[in-house]
Amino acid sequence: MTHAATTKRAIIYCRVSDKKQKHDGDGLHSQEHRCREYAASRSYEVEAVFHDDVSGGGDFMKRPGIVAMLRFLETQAHDGYVVVFDDLKRFARDTIFHLKLRQELATYRATVECLNFKFEDTPEGQFVETVIAAQGQLERLQNRRQTLQKMKARLERGYYVFAAPVGYRYEKVEGHGRMLVRDEPRASIVREALEGYASGRFQLQAEVKRFLASHPEYPRDRSGEVRAQDVTNLLKRPTYAGYVEGRNWGVALRKGHHAPLISFQTYRAIQDRLLGKARAPARKNLNADFPLRGAVACGHCGTPLTACWTKGKYLRYPYYLCPKRGCESYGKSIRRATIEGEFETLLHQLRPAPRLFRVARAMFEDLWNQRLATAETSRSGLETELAKIEREVEQFLDRIAQAQLPSVITAYENRIRQLEERKIEISEKISNCGRPLRSFDETLRTSLDFLANPWNLWASERLEHKKAVLKLAFADRLTYVRDEGFRTPDLALPFKVLAEIGCPG
Known part of the structure; x- marks a missing residue:
């Protein structure tokens, strides 16, 4: 009997849950090492190794490594390969797709062997296999639920928890953990794009797209382009105004801990333009x-x-x-x-003649004091408006408690969201009202320089x-x-x- 007739041919499959585990850990190499030792102990000849760095849940045909392995089996004239893997959970963490993958391998007359589980072609063995596969799915879903609960809780506390938007990156900050911080020069590019669209400097989203594309530092897609949808998403993000929200999780818009790139007033101006409520200045200006x-x-x-x-x-x-x-x-x-x-x-x-600057100083000081007094009056009016909005929010909350129809409840919730956004805008104005960006002397020096x-x-x-x-x-x-x-x-x-x-x- 020849060596080829007595030696079984094997392929190895290894998987970790994400790319981070692939780069930061040694999971794939450790799995492959144990599988090769297992194959050697049984005199299997390993012909190929396939890797994945994606979750084990869902359709296995979305895993590149599995797809490559099935194509390999399909193109081989030899039947009877042994598929070796480290742990049953590496195979699949979804009961339905675990069974489908077993059937798919069976069509190529391939058998499966696991280092910590013995497959048995008996009713009892199939039952145990199904239970263990279901246990893997349960653990995956429980882990996902726990992760989402933690993310939601952190979002409710004002921390952004999703992939960092362009212009930000995550960094560990003492007392906060991982949070968004400015990522230059992209942050300045994004800020100029947003303020340009709000002011009308860019009349169309296509102009924003061209502006972003003109900066090599701004990220592109795989084809090297800045996509139109990415520009739309950029303009709609309240994150750039320093706020966070999670509509799918029921987390309303709230102040975030990260530093904003633009004011909330600028963000609202952008939304008004997107909805057609504001027009850009004419191009001729x-x-x-x-x-x-x-x-x-x-x-x-x-x-x-x-x-x-x-x-x-x-x-x-x-x-x-x-x-x-x-x-x-x-x-x-x-x-x-x-x-x-x-x-x-x-x-x-x-x-003007130099002797007139003493007069100019007195004029500016009078004007400065007059503006401060006017700002205090404006502040009082804004505080009154804010109190009125808070009463309206309370009234709508009472109506929601009494409403029965889902459509009515949704309408009330949308109105509350609009009022909450208005509260944020007014609060921002109050915080800036009566608070000069620079002192009188600094402002005076700038003014006199211009007059001179x-x-x-x-x-x-x-x-x-x-x-x-x-x-x-x-x-x-x-x-x-x-x-x-x-x-x-x-x-x-x-x-x-x-x-x-x-x-x-």
Whole structure:
């Protein structure tokens, strides 16, 4: 009798529950080592080893290692392989799929052998096997329930328990355990994307997608793309505003322990835009190529000037022009360099004399105190509104206790959720109300720097800085007459007062 006829051929199957056990532990190698020793003790010839790092519950056809093993058996001309594994629980932890997998292996005339369980082809042996498989399923379901209970309890305490969103990572923090912390530079990228969509800088989700894709640090899917659905999910996450919730577990929105990337007010603005309740500013006000567009009016008809690029023989040229039909300046171009150069000259003329800064300090201090007083009044109004909302929530809770129809209860619960979100928004406003971000001296220094020379801020490359100059230095649109220049501007109050003080006559 030949060696091939007497030696049984075997394959080994090993499994751990997740990738972490695969990388952090030695489970797969330990299982394979014990299975090889078992095979050697019975003179089996091991031809292949198959690994899995997924849960043993559910359909075995979703386990890559099992699928590869079945394909191996299907392609082999030789029948009668022995499938060796370490423990019955490594085979399957779901009774139905345990039995189905046994039937699938039987179609290839493969037998199974386990290091700590003896399979017997008797009614009693099959009964014991089924009981042990059911016990494995019970343990898996109990472990899952216990894990979910712990996760829910931690979520109720304000800790995020799911996979870390882009912009955060988990880190052990003393007194908190594992919790979300900022993950730079992704956190700053996400924050800019969210604030940009809330403000209207990005009008469409497609623009947010392009912005995220422009940063190599932002994660992609397997095909190297930023998916549209990922952008939608990003915009809908209250986690970025510092809040957690678990709707499927009945955990209402609540303040989280992690640091927010955006304010809750910004989060609400994003949700309003997603629901179509808010519109983004018109695109024409966002063009960095023409910062004066929309801020300067035609001196003949009063229509805000538009702007465009025109194509020459070799180059493109930027122009401003009046878009109003019937106006004597309609369609007549004004070189960008001309109008913006004259505007910069106008800014240089706004520099007040140094002796006027003492007056300016007194003015700002009066305004500062007035704003603080107004903030206290606003705070009182917000506290009154908050108390009213809390009473409404109590009333809806009483109605839920008395309601019978599930649809009515659901409607009340949705209304309570809306009120709770409004409470959060008002609470955030109260915490910020009357609390300046910087001291009076710091703010004064910034203000005086701007008053001393507003051109310095205009010289910035950032469009928002240029828009700030137009808003802070002038009370209304500037008026420009083609071939003549700017008319006398309507200055903002600080510059107007300083001008009047500087020219008392």
